[in-house]
Amino acid sequence: MLEGYRGKLASLLVSKGIDIGDKIRVRKGNLEVEGILFPSFSKYDDILVIKMDNGYNIGLKIDGDEIYLVCKKSVAENKETKGGEKSRGEVKIISTGGTIVSKIEYETGAVKPALTTEDILEYLPQIREIADIDAEVLFSILSENMKPEYWTKIAEETKRALDEGSKGVVIAHGTDTMTYTASALAFSFSQMTGPVIMVGSQRSSDRPSSDSPINLYSSVLLAKKSPFAEVSVLMHGESSDTYTLAHRAVKTRKMHTSRRDAFQSINDIPLAKVKWKNNEIVMMRNDFRPRGNHNTLDSKFDTRVFLLYYYPGMDPSFLETIRDKVKGIIIAGTGLGHTSEEFEPYFRSMTKDGIFIGMTSQCLFGRVNMNVYTTGRKLQNAGVVPLGDLLPETALVKLMWILAHTNDVEEVRKMMLKNLAGEFNFRHSEQLFPRWYHE
Amino acid sequence: MLEGYRGKLASLLVSKGIDIGDKIRVRKGNLEVEGILFPSFSKYDDILVIKMDNGYNIGLKIDGDEIYLVCKKSVAENKETKGGEKSRGEVKIISTGGTIVSKIEYETGAVKPALTTEDILEYLPQIREIADIDAEVLFSILSENMKPEYWTKIAEETKRALDEGSKGVVIAHGTDTMTYTASALAFSFSQMTGPVIMVGSQRSSDRPSSDSPINLYSSVLLAKKSPFAEVSVLMHGESSDTYTLAHRAVKTRKMHTSRRDAFQSINDIPLAKVKWKNNEIVMMRNDFRPRGNHNTLDSKFDTRVFLLYYYPGMDPSFLETIRDKVKGIIIAGTGLGHTSEEFEPYFRSMTKDGIFIGMTSQCLFGRVNMNVYTTGRKLQNAGVVPLGDLLPETALVKLMWILAHTNDVEEVRKMMLKNLAGEFNFRHSEQLFPRWYHE
Incomplete structure (x- = not known):
């Protein structure tokens, strides 16, 4: 055909x-x-x-x-897979959908996830040269439709693959919500025998500028050979094709709608750089979790949370409308972690009722500090918990995970402040803020 | 004393x-x-x-x-102001509060806005060497407590100063919500005789590392001498003190909780660089609005809006709880402008009822494009309007302004897509995405 x-x-x-x-x-x-x-x-x-x-x-x-x-x-195939030999499954590729496995839907001209992982392997036979592959299509959805209940399924499939001896798992995923899923997996696995490499692409495989082959190739290489056993997001490191970057799941954010190097570590440095042309993995830090002896998974999420993006003119009585529906709120506040003072009595009343309220910053870079200004002190006094340099999205996923494990608000607070998966970086340096083109 | x-x-x-x-x-x-x-x-x-x-x-x-x-x-003062001569008010400084006019509150150790503009002038007599100053304390609030009704007051005071012959107006403002206020002023003024320079500082005046004197000095210089008559945000251009940057109000975002160069132009280049040591203004673009003959102000805002930050697991029925309270919603969607498909029927029903729903991206960089993926097409079909490269916060302020002027949803859509204050940049270049430290 x-x-x-x-x-x-x-x-x-x-x-x-x-x-x-x-x-x-x-x-x-x-x-x-x-x-x-x-x-x-x-x-x-x-x-x-x-x-x-x-x-x-x-x-x-x-x-x-x-x-x-x-x-x-x-x-060609027989030559590469030494015909007839059953795949050992050194690396498991779990496909969940997204651009990396998409093609154009001719009737609408839009892109839909349709190619199977087997299709991908057919188009990228080089992958088979670095690892024996086991492939599976778990979902075929665009990642904006991803849900916490699917996170659990992905986590379970991942554990099964690692338990069965895969050296690492590659998860092909849409880029829209890839970092949310990555964080969910990171909080779910407390021990792993190998890494989970989340991989996506910004341009679909049928476009000459697609980042899909290089990202997929790099992710398989990492899954097999990386010294770390963490959940990582792998995408292009810069706009051309020289290297890819493996970011720590919980510190990563999609920072551009279309660039191939849209994914970047925020307030932290990536785990590794992959010089894919030489099959070379360059570790960028040594404080990673190494490959362990077994896999410990606990992947439950409580979605009774809300991410509140504060802005001037927001009516604090809005909180009353969601009060009965939530067990916790993450605020993306202004600056060092603020909302208008008018929110204080509402926060006080909610935290008294056992609703957790955590503060992050819509600045994204830097960390909240609610001791500097009067407003921050008042909000803390009302029970709002400052969440350091946590990204708002990471904080939200973490809260969903914690709330599925305890209802005790003091325990929630303790766990939110505990560094479970490297989500807090206490050592910020000048280099963590990107450079802007104004010189 | x-x-x-x-x-x-x-x-x-x-x-x-x-x-x-x-x-x-x-x-x-x-x-x-x-x-x-x-x-x-x-x-x-x-x-x-x-x-x-x-x-x-x-x-x-x-x-x-x-x-x-x-x-x-x-x-010293007499020498500078030629004693007894009434200030001509070449530049009006309107103080609204914030760190730039703050000092430490000894009882709590927190910072409170307290210094008057006169105090500031006393500590920074150099300002008087570049312009005769009229100063006024309009508010004394931390900017997280800023509200749309105060935006209107600031706009009116600004117009009065320009009408009375000030060559430019400096507005000292807290950094937390400075860009929201700046956008509000930008949409309010359709013609101006001189620029409005919003200025803040990240470190209070009583700290040796304060950016307050240099920012204030630069803003007065710009207010008096800039060729443009737009609303601009002026802050440090990099972390040391070599230059400051004047950003176009509607394209600016606070990107760091504490750095002095936290404010950056997103998806666009700044208006001007100020080499304050040489009293030099270097224009970085020539497509600015020049000083005009009169000031046209229309500064009303309707706060019946909501900024919806989408995340996986968000319950679409949440929209029902805010439906009766809003005339418009700005979504900070994922990637190219998405939410889960499950939101489609809710959006469809709301837009049919005349509620405007506009889409921006939580990526911040790049622009939404709702024609690429099936979900984007479905959401558009349900009446959701893609808002190009508009920042979520700018889109929200713009919507507040538009809704105070018309209730006709088709008119709202048209105005939202019209480039009123340079909020859309149609020519993105490679240079607009910052460089990250991984080379």
Whole structure:
């Protein structure tokens, strides 16, 4: 089946006995390209898409008879997987959906998660060269539709894979809420035999600029070889393709809607840099959790929480409308951790009733400090708990996890302030704030 | 009165006839420092604080008899203001409170806004060298307590000053919500004779590392001399004291809880750089609104809005609890502008009832694009309006302003998408995303 190819080019491929997945060679003037024939998603009939050995897709305009079959897919595959040998599953890839496993839905022109992990492996055979892969499609959803109950399922599948001997687990996930899921897994696993590498892509696999192959390749490499056994988010490190970065789950944030290097560590440095071209993992810190002997999982979440983004003009009586629905609130406050003083009596009354209220900052960078200004002191006095340099989103997921384990508000407070998964960084340095282009 | 001085040092000053505000000279070994005697907020009895000509405070440990009176305050003042001549008010400073006009409250150790603008001028006489100043204390509040009704008062006072001939207005404001107020003023003024420079400081004036004098100095310089007549936020440009940056109000965000260069332009470049040491204004763009002939103000706000920060696990029925209270909602969605699909029917029903729902991204950088993924298309179909590269906070203030002017939802949509104060930047470049320290 020549998925996506039409007209003259499709006929040419048929006449040469070439199928998707076959290794082919294309000559265009002085340029000679060898690689795997990839399905075409181009709107033009004369574009041939090849996945090259370096992991890139290339789209070539075919004017004449310059295509040669190098070897059939079955031969290529057998060579790589040593035909017939059952996969040992050194690395388990769990696909949950998202752009990294997406293709364009032709009827609407929008992108939908559809490709299976097997499809991905077919397009990126190099992955098989670094690890034997076990693959599974657990969900096929865009990550904006991800829910805490799915987090639990992903955590359980992950544990099963690690228990069965996988050296690491790669979770293909949509980028929208990838850091929320990553934090959920990080709080759920207190011990692990290997890392969990969450991976996504900002540009779908059918686009020549896709970050999907390099991110997936890097994540498999890390899953197999990383010295750490933590939950990490792996994405491009800068806008070109030189390296990828593995961030600590709980300190990561998607900071751009479309850039390939959108994911960045906030208030902390990443765990590792992956120089994927050399199969090299460069650790950026040594305070990581190493691979352990067993996996301890406790993955329950209570969604009776609310993330309150404070702004001037917000009516404090709004709190009354959610009061009966929540066991805890995370505030994204202003500056060092403030809301208007008018919220004080509402907070006081809620915390007296056993509702946990924690303060983070909408600045994102830096840490809250509620001892500097009068308002901060008043809010603390009303029971609001300052949460250091915790990101608002991480604080929320952590609170969901804690509330599923205790209802005792003093215990909730203690656990919220305990460094469970590296979510607090007490040593901020000048280097943690990015540099802006004004010099 | 020798505010803050105690013990031996106070006696020494008295014996020399030296008061706060006098010009003095201090010799310490080879070091000779000349400047204005500043009140001491030090906990040590032997620290003398001098405001030097370069705008810095310096704290000197006094061991012996090294202090000389250069000239009394009255003489120094008369020299500068040409004694008796009424201030022409080239620049109006309106003080609303905040750290820039704060001092430590000794009973609690917290910082409270207390210093008047006159106090500030006394400590920073250099300001008088660049412009004749009119000063006014309008409010004395920490900016987390700022409200839309105060925005209107600030706008009216600003217009009065411009109408009365001020070349520009400086508004001293707490940093917590400074960008909200700045956006509110930006949407309120459609024409201006001069700029409004919002200025704050991250460290209070009584700390040696205070950014207050340099920021205030820069803002007065800009208010008097800038070619643009827009609302701008002026703060430190980097963590040392080399330059300050004037950001366009509607594109600015406080990105750090404590750094002096916390304020940064998001998805856009600043208006100007101020090399304050040379009294130099370097324009960074030429698409600014120039000084006009008159001031047109329309400063009403409707606070029946809500900023919804989406997260996985958020219950869509939450919308029912706020439905009757709002005329509009700004969503800080994930990625390119999403919430879970489960919100779709709620949004559809609300927009049918004439409630405006606009989408921004919690990524902050980049722009929403609700045509790429199925979810985005569904939400648009339900009436959710994508708001390009608008910051969530700017979108909220803009919506408050628009809703005070029309109830027609189609008109609201049109105005939300119209570029009223430079809040949309359609030309993003690679340089707009900051650089992270991983190379």
